[in-house]
Amino acid sequence: DSGVTQTPKHLITATGQRVTLRCSPRSGDLSVYWYQQSLDQGLQFLIQYYNGEERAKGNILERFSAQQFPDLHSELNLSSLELGDSALYFCASSESGTWNEKLFFGSGTQLSVL
């Protein structure tokens, strides 16, 4: 168990809908990362937060947004969902978000858009 908690584990929804994925980082970790894993794209970095502030942005679509709350949990919001958004979404955390820290990953949320 990595200590990173993601909910829900599975999510099935329809095209055009909006969903929210939730992540609680390991105790003491201030930085949260979101990744998308699909069969054809592998693990793609979406966005990073540190202590409530956005720190880095990757290949995140404009339809997607995220935030980190004062209690350090994070949410990833996906809107106007398309079939191609079906993927595993992982949250990871690290202590301070610096270059030489390992990331600890949650078990992921499997999103299926029908």
Added chain:
Amino acid sequence: GESVGLHLPTLSVQEGDNSIINCAYSNSASDYFIWYKQESGKGPQFIIDIRSNMDKRQGQRVTVLLNKTVKHLSLQIAATQPGDSAVYFCAEKIGGGGKLIFGQGTELSVKP
């Protein structure tokens, strides 16, 4: 652009043999590398890391080798066990931030 790639998408080994998983990276500015193991239905799990000022690091049954000259990273698993069956990813960081860039992954299958 930045990319991390794996030479072999699948690797099958006999239980007890040593496994070597390779990874090529293209960004010479990368200064920190990590190997992750991902089992079915689970998130990536940290195995071992290495900084760019090192060329070898050993853990329990695992060794990571870094060759900066040819931008190559490898993971060696000694006495491979059935529990080692998983997809292995190499990942790199470019200094100044925390994000990881992942390779495509190699699936390791261990035959009993």
